[in-house]
Amino acid sequence: MSSLTSQDWFWPALIIVVGLPIVLLVLTELANFLTRRQSSYARPIQLLRNYVLPACALFLLVDQVEHTNVHATWSRIAATVFGFLVMLFLLSGANAVLFGEARAGSWRERLPTIFIDLGRLVLIVVGIGILLSWVWGTDIGGLITAVGVTSIVIGLAVQSAVGPVIAGLLMLFEQPFRIGDWLDAPDAKGRVVEVNWRSVHIDTGNGVKIIPNGALATDSFTNLSRVAGASYRATARLSFTSADRPGTVRATLLAVAEELPAKIANLPAQVAALGDSDYQVSVPIASPTDENSTKTQLLHRAWYAAQRAGLHLDGADNSPERHSEYIDAHLRIVAGSFGLDEEALAIMVTHGRCLMYAEGETIQRADIVPDAIGFITEGAVAMVVYTADGIQVSVGDLGVGDYIGTTALTRQRVVSGVIALADTTLVSVPRDAISAVVRANPRLARSLGEAIEMRRAAAAAALAAAR
Template identity: 65%
Template sequence: MNSFTSQPWFWPALGVIVGLPLALLLLNELHALLARRGSSYAKPVALLRNWVLPACAVYLLVAQLEQADVQATWSKIAATAFGFLIMLLLLSGANAALFGAARAGSWRERLPGIFIDMGRLVLIILGVGLLLSWVWGANIGGLIAAVGVTSIVIGLAVQTAVGPVIAGLLLLFEQPFRIGDWLDTSPAKGRVVEVNWRAAHIDTGNGIQIVPNAMLATGSFTNLSRAQGAAYQASATLAFGPDDPPGAVGAALMSVATGLPTRLGSLPAKVVALGEAKYKVSVPIASPADESRTKALLLHRAWYAAQRAGLHLDEASPDAETAKTYVESQLQRVAAGLGLGEDAVAAMAAHARQLLYAEGEIIQPVNSIPEAVGFITAGSVGLLVYAEDGRELSLGSIGVGDYIGGTSLTRQRMITGVVALTDTTIVSVPRDAMNAVVQNNARLARQIGEVIEMRRKGATDALAEAAAGVR
């Protein structure tokens, strides 16, 4: 073996047979990375890969002919070039036949590119060896043995580093996730933006987390984008007081979940009692990207819904005495603005309630019949109506000192809806109590009627303009 390796052509030939394919493999990966990032260095790397390195290899091989004991004739050189071209043609044809028209989801489509490159590397080594043997009559047995021994030594030396890489490559072959999928892993949770033979790049919203493929291959993770149901479910668990009626809790939470803007309109939300006064709310959403916002809105609005329903979310107890004092003080201000006396204030305050709404909550749906008149004491609300094509049309906003639900007195259906533009507080006076006040005050009855007609006209004009615009 020593006499064989001492030949002057041995190490240059070994460098070409082993080093050239490895260098081409690394440059191919580098070029792909630079191309994905739009780097200006991609073109020089491609030039180095396609022309400079192959030309250098050819020079090294031809230079050895001057020291070899074989006669380098033009026919042998031509046969070598022809054989090399045939080898490239066969490799290109095999690549086109096996992977050019691979069906989506098949093993050929899932096979990582690095496996294909490694296969080409082995075939190139065998092809060059056969050319040396057939054309130049070289004894390649010793060279193959030397390459085999060298591979074993290198493999043993780098097995700790190569093992995780192989595990990562097997993970890519299985393809449990793709670019654009949302993963929940131990080091990070986010959307996959890039996958290569070494690592997956996950956009967490606060930067890119680099997670080695080996870690994903040897650990467990959840692909949030491959939900088995009709949609991805954003879930949250809420705890109420043990004395809160389950029916009332379920109705309040269902109302909140149904009104969330991120919910898929065609799919229903779910509320499940878990026991021990805990309830799980599941909301169907379009993507895991909406999960964080959905849960934040759900928890935010659930507190307001619990306050309105007199429930004890997280065992918090609504302060009835404070609410009563607030209602009485605010109705004094309302009565002063409407020119009402103390008797009217007492009649309204006896049945009035303080209602809290979160920003974005629907206070009164379109085409509903209100059961009470609501006086806005904090925040602001928006009036809206829906066109025939489903578009939401804004009719403006009203704030502190205004009221909604005047049609409760006439028992008419509202063609407008009311939504909270900010966190809003409303003092709600039931229909019967308000009727008793209006019957004794003709001026207030006329004023409420004028407001009803004005808002109805505004809604009708907006719908007419929308219909005209569509035509």
């Protein structure tokens, strides 16, 4: 037995025949376990099992067949293949250790892939040089010297061109922005859709602007997605006249801002006086994506709100006399449809107000007691009710010739809210004035009573259907 074990081929053969299957079996189970856990170490283990160990076994067999003559051709080839696979295994393992389990925000997670690829290239070149020197006996000293001198010459020649690229790569390492962030750069403003080693692609809404990394690295820009507060804010500046009361202006603008669809519900809007009758409105929104649409809606609705409040946005004429002819003409149509006399018409015209609403504005809230009846003269509105969970349910639509606030006379709460479906104009007649008209015109009283009952029934049916 001792003579058998003393043979040069015995232990290598034992390792290949007995040890290799056992190790392969263990590595197979380990690879399956890591794959199920989606671990980054699964790939190095599979590389070790499928390629490195079989190549090692092949090298041992070839080496023994050729009587351990390391200078034999097949032994050199087998050793070269084995050495190259070992390099790949070490690189894969290092990648799994350093970057596979990198924590969010760490330097390993921020490191650009081009730095990793360059590091791999350098290690592979060094490894190949070692293999050539160890296995094939090649003198690589002169080659290294030549490559080093050539690299210095090339680096000095292209330093002006390579400098911005290096600056851009260092910027990517710092990661001041990520894909999906919104940037405000000197050359473009928009959302980052792609980042590579050469440039950043920004979707501006009118196409994709491609900005070299070096240009961003050497200039200043604003990351709109990284805010110090709880949210991003859309701001707009509005101008009124010195005759407008600041308290009324502020309350009107706050009411408009709080009703904007993109506003974050649990964060308040802000209105600041800037002097010279200028005001800045700040609306908290979830993303810069909503900035343009929010500012557009704010400016659009602010004009209508200023008209209703008697304010002079941008110096607009908002005197009551401006609407007197409009009110007279449309209330005359209303009076004709209900058979009202000239005296009733005069009362309504004297006390009537022209109110304008933008599309999407809430004209009347649910569960309130209205103080006036509004006759729709332009546009269209939707009647809505809300379930116990706050879900909005449509009851029906109203158009020109219809009216809202029918419970103003009975002083009952309305069950449905009213939202403008388009830019809408109402002629509003307050409770006291319409009450005097109704007492002298039973037909109008019956029409209002019937409308109240019909709308209550429609609201009840809509809520029952939503359950």
